[in-house]
Amino acid sequence: MRRLAAWAAAAVLGAAGLVVAVDPPAADAHGAEVFPGSRQYFCWVDGTTASGAIDPQNPACADAVAASGVTSLYNWFGNLDSNGAGRTEGYIPDGRICDGGGNGPYDFSAYNEPRTDWPTTHLTAGETYEFQHNNWAQHPGRFDVYVTTEGFDPLQPLGWDDLKLVDSVTDPPDTGGPGGTNYYYWDVTLPADRTGRHIVFTHWVRSDSAENFYSCSDVVFDGGDGEVTGLGDTDPDPDPTPSPDPVCPDEAPGTPGDVMAMDVTATGTHLMWGVAESGCVTGYDVIDPGTGAVIVATDGAPMVDLTGLEPETTYSASVRARNDSTGAVSATTDAVSFTTLAEDGDPDPDPTPDPSGACEVSYAASSWGAQHPGFTASVTVTNTSDAAVTDWTVAFDYPGGQVVDVPGWSASVSQDGTAVTATHPAWSSDVAPGASVTFGFNGAAAVAGEHPAPTGFTLNGSACTS
Known part of the structure; x- marks a missing residue:
């Protein structure tokens, strides 16, 4: 690295x-579990060659590269959702837990594949281990560690009913600054009743942003002491390292x-x-x-x-x-x-009376390149009235034929023709006077590079200024 x-x-x-x-x-967090090694990290270690190319020897890693490409491994620290906000069951679907539901910029979907030949860390049930999570970039936050329940079938898609939270730590120490092989570390005592193959799922929940990171680590409880198998050789390697820089x-x-x-x-x-x-x-x-x-x-x-x-x-x-x-x-x-968005607190240069439910909207969208129709949009709605808005719903129109990828994040987003509706999530249903809510979504323009701004914003049916 x-x-x-x-x-x-x-x-x-x-x-x-x-x-x-x-x-x-350090201004933005990126990283992945390196002990026990996550699928994306171990496949990067397994595949990195002296020339800098990625050529995995492990069959599961090779199949993942064939399905998702090598970009995810070059960016192995980027298995993320910018709007994860700590959400788990009900937000990340069963079978997509290892890539956090696929809401990030890189394709880690192949790393959800249920199989028994991923690189594996050998452990002893009931023992305490120092878990290590790379701090490619640093930020405060919480690490939640889950282990699959006894009787878990590694050949079936991983679901939330298969996982049990066994440890949670906030702002653990690290071995040094970001951008290298340094890592956060903390002790985790593993369940004493586990046998055979299991998955350790680590969920990094940032406290200063909605961005979350996801790591699935394959382990086997067989009395081992941290040895690793499946990295292109048959000898257990307790301390895998990638090939040198090209x-x-x-x-x-x-x-x-x-x-x-x-x-x-x-x-x-x-x-x-x-x-x-x-x-x-x-x-x-x-x-x-x-x-x-x-x-x-x-x-x-x-x-x-x-x-x-x-x-x-x-x-x-x-x-x-x-x-x-x-x-x-x-x-x-x-x-x-x-x-860029409007700055909170800026005076309105064209003030209007504040009817009940009055609101202001800031809308920002970034394209995925001049030749790519995709875009990512963020909407911030501020309640400028004197009364709280309950069970909020935001509606607007896309005049340029844009198509929204549903359901979005921090709101349930739907589309009917040109009309788009965003409905509050269960954990954020009210907007107090002067408060704001922000939600986002991906979408595609009808013509790459052409993205007319939306019109007709309303909050619970009342028109907004934007």
């Missing part, structure tokens, strides 16, 4: 010509995957992109597509946080890969565009 380099202190972004602060990698100074870097703008706020966003899957790549440059200037460079991390943006302003960014050994750079990706 390459260490994250020091980040630039500031950069110029977009036509607005703003100076934008670039946060260090050395290929003359190989041109491949083009990165699509850029995504996530967690858009009034003053910033989190950019992520697909790792270049060919050539020798030592780092990435985030580019201002208007000027061609480098906004910020990384030494291998496919992500960066931008802050200090202006509210309600549209920005664009693209990415290219570098080979620092030769100075070669790849072609640049399509640009992603995003619009």
Whole structure:
């Protein structure tokens, strides 16, 4: 795993010509369980070669790569849902627990596959082990550890009825800073009645964001002491490590995957992109597509946080890969565009009377590239009336033929023709005076790159300003 380099202190972004602060990698959390090793982590270890290519030897890992591609393994720390908000049963469906329901930017769906040949950690029931969760990036939060119940059938899809919560810890210590092989660690005493093959499911619930991370680790309770099998050899390996970083100074870097703008706020966003899957790549440059200037460079991390943006302003960014050994750079990706949200507390330049249920709406959407119809949208609705709004429902129209992927997050989203309706979740049904609710969803534009803003926002039938 390459260490994250020091980040630039500031950069110029977009036509607005703003100076934008670039946060260090600790600004957003990413990681996965490394003991007992998760499927995505062990398959990355199993598949990483000296050239930097991913070529799994384990049959389960090889089949997962054949089904989902290698991007998920290059981004093994990115099995996430930006709007998970600690939700489990009723939100993540049975059979999709290992990838958190598939709401993240990378395809980890193949890592739900029920089979018995995933890389496996050998343990002893009833013993206490130091669990370790990589802190590729750091954030406060809670780790919930589940173990499948005795009698679990590993050849059947994993369901919530199969899991029992055995440990929970908040803000455990770590071995060092983010961006490398450091990790959070804490002690977990495993159930004493388990025998044979089981799954350990670890759910990382951030306390400063709705973003959650998911790890399924295959274990066998056979009296072992942490040995690992299934990593391309027959000898148990108590301390698996990936192959060294590639050395290929003359190989041109491949083009990165699509850029995504996530967690858009009034003053910033989190950019992520697909790792270049060919050539020798030592780092990435985030580019201002208007000027061609480098906004910020990384030494291998496919992500960066931008802050200090202006509210309600549209920005664009693209990415290219570098080979620092030769100075070669790849072609640049399509640009992603995003619009920052309105800043809370800003005075309304055109105030209107506040009827019962009056509201204000901030809408932001980021495309998945100029040639890709997909987009991610976020809607924040503020109750500007003097009375609480109960059992809230937000409705609006999409004028450009956009199609919403239901059900969305932090609300149940549905669509009938051009009309879209978002209904409150069970855990957030009321909006107090002056309070806000935020929900989001993915969707597809009728024509890639064309995304007219929605119109006609209402909160429980009362018109909103937006």
